[in-house]
Amino acid sequence: WEQLSNFPGGTRGYAYGVSNEIYAFVGFGSNESGYPNDFWRYDIINNLWEELANFPDIGRNHPAMILVNDKVYMGLGSVDGENLGDWWEYNITQNTWTEKANFEFGDRHHPFYFSLGDYPYVGFGHGNYINNNINIYNDFYKYKPEDNEWIQLNDFPSEARVAGTQFSFNNRGYILSGDGDDHGPLDSGELWEYNPISDQWTQLDSHPGEARWAPGSFVIDCYVYLTSGYEGDTDTYYNDLIRYKLSEECGCTNLNAFNYNINSTIDDGSCCYISGCTNSNSINFNQDACFDDGSCIPIILGCDNILASNYNEFANLNSSFTGPDYMDLGTGSYHYNDLWNMVFDCNEDVTIKSIDLLAETNFNIQIEIIDLNNNQVYLQEFNLITGLNQIELNAEISAGEDYQIGIIGENQGLYRNNNISSDVFPINLLDIIEINSNTTDSPLDYYYYFYNWQLEINCENILGCTDQNACNYNENATDDDGTCQFSGDDCIIPGSIGPDIEYGLWNENCECIFDNSNLNSHIESNKIIRKLDILGRNTNMMNKIIFELNSNGLVEKKLFIE
Known part of the structure; x- marks a missing residue:
């Protein structure tokens, strides 16, 4: 998100706007002073606002506003609880307002509306009460600018x-979600398509979750994007963003793209010209690639130090970020209690270096991890800020099952995913951790709070010199192997190996200075202090590759054949 120039018309709610590729036109709504009738144009390219001719009548909430060619049509809506039925045309070229034929089919506010070709379409909405009963419409109309008249169409069949919310695409109109005939939520977030040629409606797939009151939508290429709105059944306000593909004829139509689709007739903007690894759980992940070329090398998390007791010859990283991403799990919203945890198994000892949380506001919270027997293995307090927080946990977790991670304290808003797909669990994190469920009565329906886990495998029992005063001190070593060398001790000249090996002495600055005078004594005094297999285990096996650790610091790889 990027903040643009503030709207100069003052704060207000229920403002409306329409846009083309160059300008947005914004106005109406209400504030503490009433119902403004100012009208503004926003220059999208130059990020500039310009005030236009004021609307010549009273402002309003919840009108219909439709852009058709070089005209903006506006009408209906409500003022102080009274519905309206007027209809107006704003001429963009002339900067003038003209009143048109009234909408004679019942004053109303919050209708559905869209444009198809040269015509505005309007219907539905909240009418005046009849005998104290709520009045919600299902009728539908077309306005003909050339004749300044309204044409009644078939009633909506549901x-x-x-x-x-509403939109148009490829000469079809669409209505999405909302409240039903009792002004309560529809049974689902219904999506309907209107065909102006046949004057018929077709029901499509509902959006995930429950129906929403007053959501927002927009169309880019072949997708409609749905965001925000209010879900009455759960008293939830949304700030998510989901999308739906509007036609199977959409795809890449460019022959030069990796993903060219010969069957596509509508270009959806998906054409891809950069190939590479697109799997974020790969060590060669290319964030610029949009077409996977099969080159991905999976991340294998483990200890990559050959001198450690838990050395993993297949490991290519010992620390990595992994899932899950809140956007990959579907819709979600902020949640406000501390009762529910996520349950996970740990397949080997690991450090959870960090996790991400999305906070609605600034507040403090404790993060707790408990084991199978309800023993607390981790507890730490953190200060959260509004938005994304990367929390440094550094929680050391032993291999085991049924751990739980959760929060303690007043939850003032942490993001969770709602109604996630049934096949999401278990969530595998690099074969180290598996997140299996939550602790609610619907263990597979929600994902709580903790995203983008960073895992690290610590190398254990690393042999080396642990004396910080030694010239060959190894800061990674955990077990001293007796090889520490000091000023005046023998050393091997860096870069010399095999039959060309050169010996020297450590000086007071721990520099290995050439000295080959005692070559024979070096050879005679050198001792093998340990033999390891490729997993770092002590061994004396034959017919296997082993590594010999010498007292002079040399490590030799050998194959003994019996």
Whole structure:
């Protein structure tokens, strides 16, 4: 997100706007002073606002506003609880407002509306109460600018509705979500498509979760994007962003793209010209690649130090970020209690270096990890800020099952995923951790709070010199192997190996100075202090590759054949 120039017309709610590729036109709504009638143009390219001719009548909430060619049509809506039925045309070229034929089919607010070709379409909405009963419409109309008249179309074939969102695409109109005929949520987030040629409606797939009151939507290429809105059943306000592909004819139509689709007739902007590894759990992940070329090398997390007792010859990283990403798990919202945890298994000893949390505001929280027997193995307090927080846990977890990670304290808003797909669990994190469920009565329906885990495998029992005063001190060594060397001790000249090996002495600055005078004594005094297999285990086996650790610091790889 990038902040642009503030709207100069003052703060308000229920403002409306329409846009083309160059300008957005914004106005109406309400504030503490009433219902403004100012009208503004926003220059999208230059990030500039310009005030236009004021609307010549009263401002309003919840009107219909539709851009058709070089005209903006606006009408209906409500003022102080009274519905309106007027209809107006704003001429963009002339900067003038003209009143048109009234909408004579019942004053209303919060209708559904869209444009197809040269015509605005309007219907549905919240009408005036009849005998104290709520009145929600399911009728539908087309306005003909050339004749300044309204044409009644077929009624909508399902439940009347209000306060959803609408859009048009490829000469089809769409209505999405909203409240039903009792002004309560629809049974689902219904999506309907209108065909102006046949004057018929077709129901498509509902959006995930429950229906929403007053969401927002926009179309880019072949996708509609849905965001925000209010879900009455759970008293939830959303700030997520989900999308839906509107046609199977959409795809890449460019022959030069990696993902060219011969069957596509509508270009959806997906054409890809950079190939590479697109799997983020690969060591060669290319964030710029949009087409996977099969080159991905999976991350194998483990100890890559050959001198450690838990050395893993297949490991290519000992620390890495992994899933899950909150965007990959579907819709979500902020949640406000500390009762529920995520349950996970740990396949080997690991350090959870960090996790991400999304906070709605600034507050303090404790993060707790408990084991199978409800023993607390980790507890730490953190200060959260609004937005994304990368929390440094450094929690050392032993191999085991049924750990739980959760929060303690007043939760003032942490993001969770709602109604996730049934096949999400278990969530595998680099074969080290598996997140299996949550602790609610619906253990597979929600994902709570903890995203983008960073895992680290610590190398154990690393042999080397542990004396910080030694010239060959190894800061990674955990077990001293008796090889520490000091000023005046023998050393091997860096870069000399095999039959060309050269010996020297450590000086007071721990520099290995050439001295070959005692070559024979070096050879005679050198001792093998340990033999290791490729997993770092002590061994004397034959017919296997082993590594000999010498007292002079040399490590030799050998194959003994019996």
